[in-house]
Amino acid sequence: MANREPSYGLSRVVQQKIEKQYDTDLEQILIQWITTQCRDVNPPQPGRDNFQNWLKDGTVLCKLINSLYPEGQAPVKKIQASTMAFKQMEQISQFLKAAESYGIKTTDIF
Template structure:
């Protein structure tokens, strides 16, 4: 545990990452998830992307220049690939640019902001657990969309609850409102005494 009661609740000023904080972040990195992600990405992108050395540093080195990430997000689109140009470069700004193109594309694909890592999380290795979280969210979306582009094992990722409003057409939204209207407006078979307002009804 953290010394001197410095818990998660204590959000005092932070002066750079202490070793202890970094260890805490690192402890969230999941080696089992790493294996699933590596397996998925290599199936999704083909053998050309190779596989990293096992472990966090290997995982980071594999994804750091943004090429594998670009191929991954492109593989989830049949037409209109979002990352137009993927090229290996030793230049830092080029690598970061490719990572950020992946992040933009992943967000358009449906990954929520809260599941998104920051470029430095990957590039500087600040938070590789966050990178895993983004890739898991992407995998879950790919499984959920079920549009034929996902090439992994469907059991690797949880299907997401379809809460993304943009996926619903106007007609579906209207139909949904009608259903709610019917439930609210008509109390068929429910007498007023069944609707006691004093205490919450037991929903069995």
């Protein structure tokens, strides 16, 4: 339900503005970069929802941050795909901590 579009009013206008700003070309560039960097990650089908679901559980993000480190120095030790929300949040949290320790400013992290 959370991903259902608002059907009226200001919420609908805001949702339409967000959708207009989405860049499918940038999506493809990011997918290409991530799959090239990680090598063991399968790309999603094109589309905003597929891209978001691909990143949602945090496994791809954790594999990506690990790929930026030398062999044996990966900051995220355990990467598990899961449909349980708390496990997904744990993966995302590990990614965020690793990104911060990599040197990304806290204010620049989504």
